[in-house]
Amino acid sequence: MKTKLPTTLLLATAIGSALPASAQNVSQLQQENAQLRAQLQTLQQRCDSPLPDTQPGVSQAGKVQAHIASLRVGAATGYAPRHIAVTVVMTLTNTGNSPMALNYEERSYALTDNNGYQYNLRNEHSGVYAKEGVKGIPIATSGRASTNQLLAPGQSNSVTFIAIRSMRDGQTPGTAFDVNASFGQYQDEGQGRIRKINTYPVAFTNVPRSAAGYTGEQTGQSLPAEVGSRAVDRLLDGLFKGKK
Known part of the structure; x- marks a missing residue:
């Protein structure tokens, strides 16, 4: 310090x-x-x-910069009582010099609060219901990926993750969260063949939950x-x- x-x-x-x-x-x-x-x-x-210091709320992985735009905690809609949803809006920016097709890598998302509780994306393995927990980006699995959504140099795209946890008696959500996810860059080689050419893992620590949105801005000390x-x-x- x-x-x-x-x-x-x-x-x-x-x-x-x-x-x-x-x-x-x-x-x-x-x-x-x-x-x-x-x-x-x-x-x-x-x-x-x-x-x-490292700027909070921002993670740079190769040609991809990820930024936590907001992290909100609330009751999980459509679930039984005591289910808590943590909604993370993450902005991905292509900092490279050429377009890229990014996919979220299935089962790479991890969310843990400062009380040690983990929150999971429900149904991300299901092609039908996966979008309930991951929105704004294709999901890559061992058997499929997409190159339809291109990110131009300097362009940004917002991705939303909704993770769920069932709280037991006496358990309450924390006030800060560690967030991890991996994004794959894919290339269309023609004739229905798609190849992964890179993986970009991003990580954030001690991201506070907020109502107005977490900007990650860094402040310096100035003389009065x-x-x-x-x-x-x-x-x-x-x-x-x-x-x-």
């Missing part, structure tokens, strides 16, 4: 190093003023830059607006007056 120093402490440190006790006249203070401004500008540039040129001017004006 990275330690973030308070802005006031950083400012005090900069001032302490830039204004030694030996400063005796206005000329020296003006020179130290310029040095202080340069130090603060460098400090502010560092604080305005995003922290170099008050720590700028006007604040420095006021500070140095006070120092100049004290030296006169």
Whole structure:
């Protein structure tokens, strides 16, 4: 975990190093003023830059970037009481230079919450009912795949996974989830032959459930607006007056 120093402490440190006790006249203070401004500008540039941590909610696998757009938890529609549904909307983007036909790889989806409970896609092995749990993308099995849905370079497609779990007495859904899935890239070789040319596994950890949607945006630490040129001017004006 990275330690973030308070802005006031950083400012005090900069001032302490830039204004030694030996400063005796206005000329020296003006020179130290310029040095202080340069130090603060460098400090502010560092604080305005995003922290170099892995961006949450985004997984890059080869030429496929996956992004968790939302993760919602609620009662499973059409199931008996105590059945919970976790709906994950995942956006897939082709970051390569050529079109690709992506399929969800059957039985590759895994969803576990921070209480250790697992949620499963129901009927994904069934060609008739599989779409109840996987929507927006073809499902590849050991005997079939599709190349009808092409993703152009830079294009995105939303895929929805609906996983179900029957909760026992005392069990409640967690507040964060680990999500894993694999997507295969397929190519039509003609005469009814389709070949898999690549597999892209994506993984997410500690994705929070949300009502408004999880964006995965990364935030950086910025200096408050008050720590700028006007604040420095006021500070140095006070120092100049004290030296006169």
